[in-house]
Amino acid sequence: MLQIAELIKNTCISFLKINNISDEDMEKIKFVVDINKDIDRGDLYTNFALVTSKVFNQNPIIVAINLTEYLHQQLDKTIFKKVEAADAYVNFYLTDDFKVDKNKNIYHKDFTGKKIAYEYTDPNPMKEFHIGHLMANTIGEAVSRIGELAGAEVKRYSYQGDTGRHLAVTMWGLRFMETPWPDSETISITDKVKFLGQAYVLGNKKLAEAKENGEESEEYKKVISEIEIMNQKIYDRSDEEVNLLYDQGREWSLQKFEELYEILGTKFDYYFFESITAPLGKDIVINNLNSESNIFAKGENDAIIFKGEDYGLHTRVFVNAKGIPTYEAKEIGLAKMKYDLWNFDESIIVTANEQNDIFKVTKKVITMLMPEIGSLMEHVSHGMMKLVGEKMSSRTGKIIAGDELVEDMMAASYEKMKDRDLTEDEKKNISRDVAVAGIKFSILKQNFRKDIVFDKEKSLSLEGDSGPYIQYAVVRINSIVKKTEGLEFSNVKKEMSNEAQNLNRTLWRYNHICYKAIDEMAPQYIAQYLIDLASRFNSFYNKNKIIEDDKVHGELLDLCVKTRDVLTHGLMVLGIRVVEKM
RNA sequence: GCUCUUGUAGUUCAAUGGAUAGAACUGCGGACUUCUAAGCCGUUAAUGUUGGUUCGAUUCCAACCGAGAGCACCA
Numbered sequence: 037m038l039q040i041a042e043l044i045k046n047t048c049i050s051f052l053k054i055n056n057i058s059d060e061d062m063e064k065i066k067f068v069v070d071i072n073k074d075i076d077r078g079d080l081y082t083n084f085a086l087v088t089s090k091v092f093n094q095n096p097i098i099v100a101i102n103l104t105e106y107l108h109q110q111l112d113k114t115i116f117k118k119v120e121a122a123d124a125y126v127n128f129y130l131t132d133d134f135k136v137d138k139n140k141n142i143y144h145k146d147f148t149g150k151k152i153a154y155e156y157t158d159p160n161p162m163k164e165f166h167i168g169h170l171m172a173n174t175i176g177e178a179v180s181r182i183g184e185l186a187g188a189e190v191k192r193y194s195y196q197g198d199t200g201r202h203l204a205v206t207m208w209g210l211r212f213m214e215t216p217w218p219d220s221e222t223i224s225i226t227d228k229v230k231f232l233g234q235a236y237v238l239g240n241k242k243l244a245e246a247k248e249n250g251e252e253s254e255e256y257k258k259v260i261s262e263i264e265i266m267n268q269k270i271y272d273r274s275d276e277e278v279n280l281l282y283d284q285g286r287e288w289s290l291q292k293f294e295e296l297y298e299i300l301g302t303k304f305d306y307y308f309f310e311s312i313t314a315p316l317g318k319d320i321v322i323n324n325l326n327s328e329s330n331i332f333a334k335g336e337n338d339a340i341i342f343k344g345e346d347y348g349l350h351t352r353v354f355v356n357a358k359g360i361p362t363y364e365a366k367e368i369g370l371a372k373m374k375y376d377l378w379n380f381d382e383s384i385i386v387t388a389n390e391q392n393d394i395f396k397v398t399k400k401v402i403t404m405l406m407p408e409i410g411s412l413m414e415h416v417s418h419g420m421m422k423l424v425g426e427k428m429s430s431r432t433g434k435i436i437a438g439d440e441l442v443e444d445m446m447a448a449s450y451e452k453m454k455d456r457d458l459t460e461d462e463k464k465n466i467s468r469d470v471a472v473a474g475i476k477f478s479i480l481k482q483n484f485r486k487d488i489v490f491d492k493e494k495s496l497s498l499e500g501d502s503g504p505y506i507q508y509a510v511v512r513i514n515s516i517v518k519k520t521e522g523l524e525f526s527n528v529k530k531e532m533s534n535e536a537q538n539l540n541r542t543l544w545r546y547n548h549i550c551y552k553a554i555d556e557m558a559p560q561y562i563a564q565y566l567i568d569l570a571s572r573f574n575s576f577y578n579k580n581k582i583i584e585d586d587k588v589h590g591e592l593l594d595l596c597v598k599t600r601d602v603l604t605h606g607l608m609v610l611g612i613r614v615v616e617k618m
Numbered sequence: 619g620c621u622c623u624u625g626u627a628g629u630u631c632a633a634u635g636g637a638u639a640g641a642a643c644u645g646c647g648g649a650c651u652u653c654u655a656a657g658c659c660g661u662u663a664a665u666g667u668u669g670g671u672u673c674g675a676u677u678c679c680a681a682c683c684g685a686g687a688g689c690a691c692c693a
Contacts, residue, residue, distance in 0.1 A: 073633075073640080086636060086674090096636095123637060160693075201692050310693090339691050350621090356691035363693050392622070393688050419623085420687075452656060470656085481642095482631055486623085487686065489630070498656050500642040501631090508656050516653050564632065567641075578650095578658045618656070 039551055040115070041069040041080060044107075044128065048084050051106050061091045071545055075538055078120065078127030079545075085124045096124035130544060132537075140185070140605050142547070144554045147186030153193055153374060154180040156386035157302070160197040161289035162206045164233040165296060166435040167490060168388060168421050174476045175418050175484045176386040177302050177611035178559040183384075185609055186554040191305040191378055195370060196293075198286055199311045200363070204267035206232060206285075207278060209239020217281065225295065226439065228288045233437075239263075264358060271314070271360055296439060300472060301611055308373060310366050317369030318361040320405060321354050331404050340365075344397050352397045367398040368405065375409045382412050389417035389485070416557065419487035436492065445471030448496045449504070458617060469613045473503030476612050481563040501567045503612055506603055509570040510614045513600040516582050517593070526587035535576035540595055542572050546602045550609070559610055566606045573599050 048069070052062060067087040072078050085100035092099050100121040107119045107126070118129040156176020159169045176192075184190045197203070210217070213235055218228045246259040269275040270282060297303065321340055325332045335341035337357035342364070344350045354365040361369075374383060387395070395415040403410025423436070449467040458466070478495055479488060498504040532540070545565065553561040573596075582592045604614050 074638085077637080081637090083636065090673090125637065158693090197693060205692090335690070337691075341690070348621095350689055353691035358691085360691085362691060366693095388687095389623070390687055391693080394693090422686080449656085456654090478630095486631095491630075494630070494643070497643075500656095502642085502656085504656055505642095508654080512654060512657085519653055560632080564641085571641090574657060575659090577653080581653070583653055618654085 039548065040130070041548060041551075043115075044069045044080065044082065044111070047107055047110050048082065048103065050110070051103055052088070054106075055092070057088075057091055065091065071548055072127065075541060077122065078118075079130045079541060080128040082126050082128075083124070084126060085121075089124075097121070100124050100126050130541070132532075132540070140547075140550070142186055142550050142554060144186040144551065147183055147188040147554065150188045150381040151191075151378065152180075152183050152188045153191050153378060153380040153383045154183065154386065155193040155195055155374075155384070156180070157304075158195045158197075158387065159293055160200075160202060161286045161293075162203055162232045163236055163289075164229070164435055165293060165438045167438055167441055168435075170300075170438040170441065170475065171418060171421050171479050171484075171488065172386055172388065173297075173300055173302055174479045174611065175559070177300070178476075178480055178609070179384070179386065179416065179557055181609050181611055182554055182557065182559060182562075185550060191380070192303065193306050193308060193374065194304045195308045195310075195313075196290075197310045199270055199309075199314055201263065201267050202236065203270055203282070204263050205239040205243065206236040207270065207282060208263050208266045209235040209237075209242065210281070212238045212242055219284065225288055225292050228285075229292045232285050232289065267360060268358065292439070296442075299442060299468060300476075301613060306377060308370055313366045313369035313373060314361045315369070316372060317365035317367065318355055320368050320372070321361065321365050324405065329404075331401065342397065342401050344400070347400055349397050349400060350393055352394065354401075364394065364398055364401070368402055371398075371402045371409050371413065372406065375406075375412075380412060382414060383409075384414050384416055386416045386418065388420055390420065391415075392417055418484040422487050422489050436490070441475065441492070441495075442468075442471055444492075445474050445496060449474070449498060452498065453618060456617070462617070466615045466618055469615050470498065470504050470507060470618060473507055473607070473612045474498055475503075476610065477503030477506070477563060480559045480610050481567070483558070483560055501571075503607075504618070506566050506570045506607060507612075507615055508618060509573050510600055510603050510607075511616070511618050512577060513573070513596045513603075514616060516596055517600075519583060520588045520593055523583065523586055523588050525590045526584065528587075528589075530589050530591065532591070533576070533580055535572070535579050536592065536595060539569075539572045539576045539599060542569050543598055543602055546606065562606050562609055566603060566610075569599065569603060569606075573603075 045067075048067065049062075052065070057065075065088055067082055067084040069080060069082045069084075072081045084103055085096040089096035089099050094102075100123070104119055104121040104126050111119065113131075115130060116128060117131045118127075120127045120129070154176055156179075157169055157173040159165045180190050180192055213231070215231065218231045243259055243263070246253070246256040249255050266278070269278045273279055321332055325334075325340055332340050332342055332354060335351070335353065339353045339357045340355040341351055341353050344352060352364050353362050354368075355361050371383075374380070385395070392415070395417075399410055399413055399415065401410075402413065446467045449470040450463060453463050453467060456463070475495065481501065482488065546569075549561050549565040553559060576595075580592060582589055582596060607614055
């Protein structure tokens, strides 16, 4: 079905045509048809008259009146109740019984029938899964679900750095740990992973300490050399003892990640590892260095580099002086692996925006090497999670762990429920889903391309415009629906209150909002809308009785059920679960 | 230094080339014999500065001031 806004737009364009507006002028005209912010002014509006008054050489108010008259004749009366000129705007009111489309899928031309790969989260084994990963996961999940909503076939990828210097630092840092390697059944996965995170922080600390003596000092050189040897060992698997610890640590980390994905509600189709993409990427780089292509060059210390300056980019190292491929070469291998595995039409990679410049370089190089793949890659970057002014860094240990945050939120949510008549199991599951909703929603309700300042205390609050607020509305509706079971419907035809009418009219907007969210890859539109809808429901709920004297007002119940369906669907698109009770 | 991003109530975030710049938190004040008070109702409060483009700029452009990120062998 055509979007209502598109329908109006097309009719406006035909108005231009019958008025013999030249094609040249038509090009210049950019009017909008959008939802009215203020619902009292109608369901939709257009600024057509303001934009076109010059072309018509008429006062915009006159244009608005003329347009309104034309639209009045053209538009379907079963959809539009009223079309009204108000100053220079034209407002549209939909008929009361204009039904919400039951099938909520939206077929967007940029998505329908396309195969789209989404890569997101990308945590590194043996390093902490911190709130930055939580952010990337939340955004990636929402964006990929928006892709599905738009009619795309979607696969989800996670890329994990199981080789590289960060791991060398962890493995090297082990020697300074005071507690032994936690190789025991009695130690939880969480604590094992924590141990590895501490080794990483300690390794970095020792490295920084050595650096304080100067980069030319013997001590620093020794440390660097040890880390480089470790890096080499991990890369070529030449040391049995290292292999043993490494394999075990990697396994623990991956297990821990799976636990988290389960809680967060993400299911990846494929996992990629740097240990696999590294040799592949290196081969491609070496082969090209030896060919005539001139993409790569030898830099200082025989490192293999790409001279980005020729293209307005940075110069980056692809294979370092020791012959180990860096992140950049691995990206090449990854791109090829992904495409060989599944011939996508588009590959979306979600990362923090600190990687923007590197992605420009790697995309350029991949496009030069493999144009059929590089041209399909799109980098979607999100802002950084900031801790009230401070940058988070896993190197220094200045981080908030993802699982710890979820646990703290769960405890806060549990506290609110402790006196409810629920089983222990129910309370646990509900507090988990509410906690995740709280975290995810606080990320998704805002423009993710900008930085998010994270205040733990405030985030733990479950009040106000939050995920739990929306879940709560769903719970209330479920509770009402349950109460109406077995009751008779009332014969009294109730007049629809203002709140009921507004709620009903807000329901329709969902479809329009989804379209906009798809168009701009912007989950926050859906998040903001759900708050609006839940808030209107709560106002309605406070002033209207659905059950009166043991009789059910059918029309109001119907409104509740429809609201619940939209809220549930919207939360699902954002990757947030609904709960039965809370 | 160069490049990019960014600046909206006390705080955290919305929105828009045009109709009265919206919420939430905080503060203050209410309602409830009633379907879950994680709720409802009321109230105070904001577009960094200076210019430019425009009929109209908080939005686009420029400069300045402030914040963040990136800039060769980490990812």
